[in-house]
Amino acid sequence: MKIVVDLNxxxxxxxxxxxxxxxxxxxxxxxxxxxxxxxGEQRERVLRAAVACPVQAILVEGRDAGPASGExxxxxxx
Amino acid sequence: MSVDxxxxxxxxxxxxxxxxxxxxxxxxxxxxxxxxVVGEEHLPPYDRPPLSKQVLLGRVRAExxxxxxxxxxxxxxxxxxxxxxxxxxxxxxxxxxxxxxxxDRLLIATGTRARPWPNPAEAALxxxxxxxxxxxxxxxxxxxxxxxxxxxxxxxxxTGSEIASACRERGLPVTVAERGPAPLVGALGGAFGxxxxxxxxxxxxxxxxxxxxTALDGRAGRLTGAVLSDGSRIEADVAVVALGAVRNTxxxxxxxxxxxxxxxxxxxxxxxFDMYGIVTDDVFVAGDVARFPHPLFEYQLLSLEHxxxxxxxxxxxxxxxxxxxxxRLPHLSVPAFWSSQFGLNIKSVGVPTFSDHVMVAQxxxxxxxxxxxxxxxxxxxxxxSVNRGKWLEHYQGLIETAAPFPPDWDGVEPxxxxxxxxxxxxxxxxxxxxxxxxxxxxxxxxRLVLRRWGG
Numbered sequence: 001m002k003i004v005v006d007l008n009x010x011x012x013x014x015x016x017x018x019x020x021x022x023x024x025x026x027x028x029x030x031x032x033x034x035x036x037x038x039x040g041e042q043r044e045r046v047l048r049a050a051v052a053c054p055v056q057a058i059l060v061e062g063r064d065a066g067p068a069s070g071e072x073x074x075x076x077x078x
Numbered sequence: 079m080s081v082d083x084x085x086x087x088x089x090x091x092x093x094x095x096x097x098x099x100x101x102x103x104x105x106x107x108x109x110x111x112x113x114x115v116v117g118e119e120h121l122p123p124y125d126r127p128p129l130s131k132q133v134l135l136g137r138v139r140a141e142x143x144x145x146x147x148x149x150x151x152x153x154x155x156x157x158x159x160x161x162x163x164x165x166x167x168x169x170x171x172x173x174x175x176x177x178x179x180x181x182d183r184l185l186i187a188t189g190t191r192a193r194p195w196p197n198p199a200e201a202a203l204x205x206x207x208x209x210x211x212x213x214x215x216x217x218x219x220x221x222x223x224x225x226x227x228x229x230x231x232x233x234x235x236x237t238g239s240e241i242a243s244a245c246r247e248r249g250l251p252v253t254v255a256e257r258g259p260a261p262l263v264g265a266l267g268g269a270f271g272x273x274x275x276x277x278x279x280x281x282x283x284x285x286x287x288x289x290x291x292t293a294l295d296g297r298a299g300r301l302t303g304a305v306l307s308d309g310s311r312i313e314a315d316v317a318v319v320a321l322g323a324v325r326n327t328x329x330x331x332x333x334x335x336x337x338x339x340x341x342x343x344x345x346x347x348x349x350x351f352d353m354y355g356i357v358t359d360d361v362f363v364a365g366d367v368a369r370f371p372h373p374l375f376e377y378q379l380l381s382l383e384h385x386x387x388x389x390x391x392x393x394x395x396x397x398x399x400x401x402x403x404x405x406r407l408p409h410l411s412v413p414a415f416w417s418s419q420f421g422l423n424i425k426s427v428g429v430p431t432f433s434d435h436v437m438v439a440q441x442x443x444x445x446x447x448x449x450x451x452x453x454x455x456x457x458x459x460x461x462x463s464v465n466r467g468k469w470l471e472h473y474q475g476l477i478e479t480a481a482p483f484p485p486d487w488d489g490v491e492p493x494x495x496x497x498x499x500x501x502x503x504x505x506x507x508x509x510x511x512x513x514x515x516x517x518x519x520x521x522x523x524x525r526l527v528l529r530r531w532g533g
Contacts, residue, residue, distance in 0.1 A: 002146035004125055008386045008414045011468045012423065028421030029447075029465045033132055036125060037142040061146030 002037055002061040003046060009057040016049035016058060024049060083400045085111040089171050089179050090153075091161045092187030092326075093117025095125070096365030096388040100185050101151045103396035113153040114179060116171065120158040121212055127385060129215035130237055131418060134244035136223055140216035161188070164333035166352075169360065182360065183399050186330070186342055186350065187392065189366040190323035190383060195232075200294040205301030206317045209237060218318065222248055226315035229253070230304055232291050234261035236417045238320030239274065243419035246281045253284040253312050255291050255304070258504070264322075266430050266462060268502030270450060273443050273464075281420045286310075291317075323383060325367050335361065341369035341381045346408040348395035362399055364391040370409060374477065375432045375459070384415045412474055416467075422446060425467045428460030428477040435498035437484055439473075441466055441491045448493065449473065452501055453483025 003023075005016075012030030016023070023042050027033040038046055050058040088104060090097045093115050101115050117123075124143045132138035156173070163172035164184070171179040192208035195201035205226075207218055222229070222245065229245045231238045234256035245252040258264065260271030261278055278285045286306060293305040294317055303313040330337035335358070336351040337343075342363045343351045348370065350361040363370075365388040369379040394409040401407075417424045430436075433452035439461070441448030449469050452460035457480045461473030469489070476485060484498050 002144055004146050006386070006389075007127070007416045008425070010416075011471075027418060028423065030467055031418035031421070031423035033137070033418070035132075035138055035142075036128055037138075037144065059146050059148065 001040060001043055001046065003034065003050075004036060004059050005032060005034055006057040006059070007032060009055045011055055013054045015052045015054060019049040019052055020045035083402065084108055086182035087112045087114070087180060088183050088185070088399060089181040090115045090185045090187060091171060092185075092189055092365065092367070093119070093123050093155065093157060094187070094189055094365070094388075095123065095145065095385065096187040096189070096392040097185070098123035098145055098147070098151075098392075099389050100187060100364055100392035100396040101153050102148045103393045104400060105151055105153075106149065107397055107400045109400045111182075113151075114181075115153050115155050116159065116161050116173065116179070117155070117157045118160040119211060122155070122157065124212055126210070129212065130209060130240040131244065133215045133219050134222060134241060135247060136219060140212045140219060143212065161329050164330055164335070164361075166334050166358075166361070184361045185392075185395055185399065186361065186363045186367060187365045187388075188326035188329070189388075190325050192319070193321045193324050195294070195319045195321075197294070200296070201319070202299075203294060203296040203301040204299055205296075205315055206294055206319065208319045209241060210323070218316075221316050222250060226250060228312065228314045228316075230255065230291075230312050230314035230317040231320055232304075232317060233320035233322065234258075234274075234278075234285070234287075235264055235320060235322060236262065236419075238318070239278070240417060240419045241318050241320060242278065242283050243281070246283060246420070251284070253286065253314065254278065255289055255306060255312075256285070256287045257290050259287055261285070261287075263502075264431075264504060266426070267433065267436060267452075269436050269499050270430070270462060271502075277420050277422065277446070323366070325381070327367060340379075341367050343369050343379055346371055346373075346410070347398045347406045348391060348409055349398070362395040364388065364395040372413075372429075373410065374412065374480070375429055378432075380413065380429065382413050382415075384413060386414050387411070412477055414474075423465050423467055424462065425470055426460065426462045427470055427474045428452065428458070430460040430462060430501070431503045432459045433501040433503060435483070436501035437496060437498040438493040439485055439487075439496075440469060440489050440493060442493065447491075451476075451483065451485055453498065456483055457481065458483045458485060 023038040024034045050060050123145045125145050133140045160174040162174050192210035228251040231242050231254045234254050242252050242254050261274040263271040290307045291304050295303050325341045327337040344363040348362045350358050350363050366383045369381045371377040372380050390411045391409050398406045414427045430452050433454045436452045439449050439451040447465045449463045458476045463470045
């Protein structure tokens with residue numbers, strides 16, 4: 001699976017770090033570091049993280065199949 | 079959308095972030111015609127920011143950075159072939175393999191490439207590298223993993239600083255040679271640069287400022303070290319040339335468009351200007367290669383090497399390619415970027431180089447948690463946060479409303495001093511090697527008109 005995080009939008013709430021610790025981690029105090037192509041078995045966790053992100057910064061390819069619409073996960077203008 | 083704009087042939091030249099997002103948006107907006115995306119690299123669109131961070135730390139393989147698609151894109155992908163020319167009259171893109179691609183509307187999103195080391199013989203030494211592509215990143219990650227005795231980073235812009243950070247995190251000795259007085263000066267000014275220099279030295283970087291590399295030495299085709307302009311010598315197995323980017327506009331030299339080293343000039347709706355300053359209506363520009371007017375910055379033409387700008391401008395360009403005049407949108411988003419280095423999260427909104435003064439508005443540089451606010455002639459034009467990204471949105475609002483500088487808002491974590499100091503940005507008329515934002519407008523020193531009539 002492929003993901004990208006809009007790090008302009010990310011504010012370091014770290015919800016994704018709690019929900020998918022193998023994919024997202026904080027590097028230092030608030031810099032997010034993530035695995036752009038996490039293994040398939042992480043899919044459920046990644047989708048949960050994408051939905052939980054307070055600023056909706058995580059774009060997951062094919063997320064439409066998940067609980068939230070693709071529109072919400074779009075990388076934004078900021 | 080009028081029927082004729084929904085059909086026809088659209089060619090996108092450039093298959094990176096801007097090209098991909100534009101292709102998706104074109105289909106989202108109802109384009110039903112033939113869509114062709116041309117890319118010089120063989121790989122499908124991939125994300126570059128991880129290449130100087132996760133990849134160099136060995137946590138992510140360079141090849142595993144492909145960009146997720148927002149949707150299926152029905153397009154003809156011509157990857158691994160370079161565009162070599164544009165025939166505006168015939169409306170054709172010329173490809174390196176000799177093919178001519180006809181179009182009704184064209185999007186130019188050819189981006190930038192790493193500026194090479196100027197001496198070709200030295201650049202060819204094994205161990206002398208640049209960092210821009212997946213291939214570059216894979217090679218550099220491999221070299222760092224091999225445990226070189228010392229890495230020399232030439233240039234302390236964002237890319238050079240992130241590379242130095244990765245080296246230190248891997249425990250590698252690293253020397254950074256920077257022509258300016260401090261790291262990040264080209265993008266954030268001298269006052270912030272002094273802070274950045276302190277951070278680098280605290281992390282064990284052998285930082286040399288105010289020097290240039292005058293020669294790279296090798297033995298049997300392998301790099302052995304470098305000579306600096308102050309006469310000193312560095313022994314190094316790897317030298318990363320991080321001297322900024324060159325805009326990929328050479329292929330447009332005979333196109334009649336306003337294209338040059340500073341990018342392709344376009345209007346607020348992403349339509350390219352021709353060399354006479356007349357706006358075209360069938361050629362659009364987006365991403366790093368574009369220079370566009372921004373009302374928050376006195377309508378100077380901005381070139382932004384920003385991830386967020388590539389996305390936002392591609393969306394506006396694509397929208398305007400399939401909509402008639404009255405429905406077109408301007409590209410007005412406030413510039414923004416991020417960098418992570420030495421454990422710090424640095425985020426910026428606005429244009430820090432468009433400033434005369436800067437002050438710490440919240441937090442403490444000593445504690446490495448603060449927001450610096452930039453002002454130009456009494457209004458706020460930019461803000462940069464260090465490990466305080468949550469505060470930045472407030473300042474974006476101040477920038478958008480041209481709030482007075484210095485700000486009178488008394489937020490949490492008030493700084494020790496509210497005295498503005500000169501932001502000390504390099505003269506924008508000089509093409510600096512390292513800024514991720516270039517103010518390219520006006521060029522008052524070039525009172526030059528070129529006329530070239532048909533034929």
